[in-house]
Amino acid sequence: MKKIVKNKSSYVVLFGLGILIQSCVPTKNIRKANTSVPEVYQKQLNDTLNSGMTHWKDFFSDTYLSALIDTALVKNQELNIILQQIAVAKNEIKARKGEYLPFVNYQVGAEVEKASEYTRKGAVEKNLPIREKEAFPNPLQNYSARLFASWEIDVWKKLRNSKKTAVMEYLASIEGKNFMVTNLVSEIANAYYELIALDNQMAIIEQNLEIQQNALEIVKLQKQAARATELAVKRFEAEVLKNKSGKYEIKQQIVETENRINFLLGRQPRPIHRTSENFLNTTIGTISTGIPSQLLLNRPDIRKAEYELAASKLNVKVARANFYPSFSLKADVGLKAFKPKFLTSTPESLLYSFAGDVVGPLINRNAIKAEYANANALQLRAVFEYEKTILKGYMEVTNELSNIENLNNNYEFKNKQVDALTKAIEISNQLFQSARADYMEVLLTQRDALESKIELVETKKEQMLAKISIYRALGGGWK
Template sequence: MINQQQTVLIWCMCLCLLLQACVPSPPVNQTQNPLITVPKTYPEYSRQSPRLSDSSKTQQSNSTADKNWQDFFTDKHLNTLIKTALEHNQELKILEQEIQIANNDIIARQGKYYPKLRGGFSYQVEKFGEFTSEGAGDAATEFLPVPTVPTVLHNHQAGLLTTWEIDIWKKLRNATRSAYYRYLASIEVKKFMVTHLVAEIATTYYELIALDNQLQIVTQFIHTLKRAQEVANIQKSSARTTSLAVKRFEAEVFKNQSRIYKIKQEIIIHENKLNALVGRFPQQVTRSPKQLDELIPKEFKTGVPFRLLENRPDVKRSSLELMASKIDIEVAKARFLPSLGIEAGTGYEAFSGQYFITPESIFYNMAANVTLPLLNRQAIKAAYFTANNKQIQSIYNYNLTVLNAYKEVANQLATINNLNKTYQLRLKQVKVLTESVDIANMLFQAARVDYLESLLTQRDLLEAQIELVEIKRDQFTAYIALYKALGGGWRDNARVNC
């Protein structure tokens, strides 16, 4: 009969283990690796622009996106601003603390799969009533080296206690690996922030130079108007024109003088923006005195989409988060399986300090326990399903990140191509209008044309010159945005072994 009961008990235990092995299977989402679907080359825009080249037939190391910002930006004043920003920008300091927090999480998870050792000391006073089973038993017990157990019992205890959860299913180690991948992802977040910060500083810097150029153009235009106004005064004195011409030129001077203050205000706003990005209070920003059209970007090699998109920090971050979500599924799955723990302790325990540190007062214990969930497993089921859903979410996020990365590159290639064509046409327009202004001034001085034709021609030249500077500014902005879209100079040198 006893053997039969033991057999039934063993079969029940085996059945429980079998039930635990049956982990529920959520629906599997078959998603192709998004990098495989990326086109092999970028759109034809890179071949149509004279300053863009397709380096798909060259090695990745030859692409411009592999250059760090020190090599890509050659302006010494701009490089000084970027270096200062990387040292003092407050948002980067916050991200550095996020990285440290992620690293601390790894340390905490690593400590879970090592034995824990605690030490302690306790003192307890206890007295049982004489008419209780404990009190009567103690009074009748002979206890060497004293005749009887003391009525008031003083218990002294000191010792060590260790607990250890044996990671037989790699649940704890997988949790550490997941934390490690998220730590690497936090590093990519900082890289992504650095890329955006460098691009924003460079864009604002060239916008500031463009405003300086516009200020020079308007100032020169005012001088030209004043000379035309002097000519109109001379012609008025000789009755070759009326006072209307003088007043129109004078009004145009006042109009553009007010425009100067508007440009100066924009300069102050951009300087303050740069100072805020750098992490300092408002002050004058040292910048290049050159004209914007003298700062010609070097030849830009776009490289291969499959490789360059992997160098983007946001793509690498999404990839690392996807890897972490896959490991989280294994961690959640291990919660359905039995867990094995070991507890042990040793030390000294005695009712009197006189006998505390003696061989007879030594105690020790050791126990092993196996626990597994049997009933009401809804919580761990929900956690397992959530881990699967987060993995699918990470896949979609990875797809979206790669798609947006390729889209950004394609958009900037088209922008650069169209801006280059626009700039060439505007340059021809400025050249023609400059010749027209010279002709109009000569004819106006000879009183062969009305003042209005001279004024309108000069005004058209001013607007064309302003627009030419804006187009050149937009070209620099597009090149910077393309550099950022291609990865911003970050190479895939992070180690992911754990």
């Protein structure tokens, strides 16, 4: 009867201790992340067809561009750096997984010890009977071979949650790599179309130079016939020289753009193969945006923020578990003797031990409290980061949809402007030759035509870049 009462008392003490520990652990409530987005984009149909799910090889039809992207995905240094970071994160999972499994180690050792006769051990050995003295050599040698194990029992799931955190961080690193791939694909495509636009601008300047050169020759002939002055000749000459100098500015931009692509491809400078003809006839094609909620699955940066939020929640649990006591077991078994031949003599040479520990914080828990507060603050920051990334993704798609629509209208009017000014050049030249127009009218018309053609190429380039931007904003390029 007394034994039963004693056991009940022990249970009451343990239960009370558990309640005391639980009451001493602080708790904080962190609000959930707001992942709501509108059902549809503005002026878009409620259709799940999404261009962001298209593979980049199907999205970009230019074979030269596809070859450049293929090379970059293998040789880009920054991407390869991220791949090594992923390998580190993967190894971290293995390391944390091993923390909540038992550790078993082995030890083989040998030592020599000479005890002073004026110590307890030395005095005991000196006063042993002669038969025992023969058994104890002086100096004393020790040989041992043993196994020892330790295991922290993960009662509060601290170690398992730590391993899950490593998994979330690993998945976040993969999504970070995917986001890097998305940006890399779009950056190469942007530079490629900028290069093609520069080629077309160079061609326009050369065409305009031919027209201006012909006009200069006509003015020189008219001066010889006393129908034009030296001023008109010099003005036409200056316009020709201006456009010749402009060619070198474009050449420099071409070199820099080519080198930017080569850098992204991780190689030394070399010419970039490309198709620049019929650039103005390139069609943008139809972009399907799907529905906004697809961004949560398609965009790697949003998925990365989601995994980081999950990791921060687990870190809070890990930090909270530090308030609870930890339970560990230790065991040791082996053989030990002062001569090697006695090591196999059992049970005389056998030694073993077994121990269990309960360790927990009691007084001065400021460091643990600070760590727990930091984990909660980091979790709240991850919530805001997640919400910000979702909002940013939605805004990017909305902005690019508006940009594409406005650029289409802009290009339509720019094209009409170029047609009108091209005809105006022919008319002004005819009027000038018949002395019905001033040479300044011819110069200004040629200048306006050149600027309008270059602006038309720029607008077409902006259309292509907008197409690439919305593809990236929808989460395309990494699959």
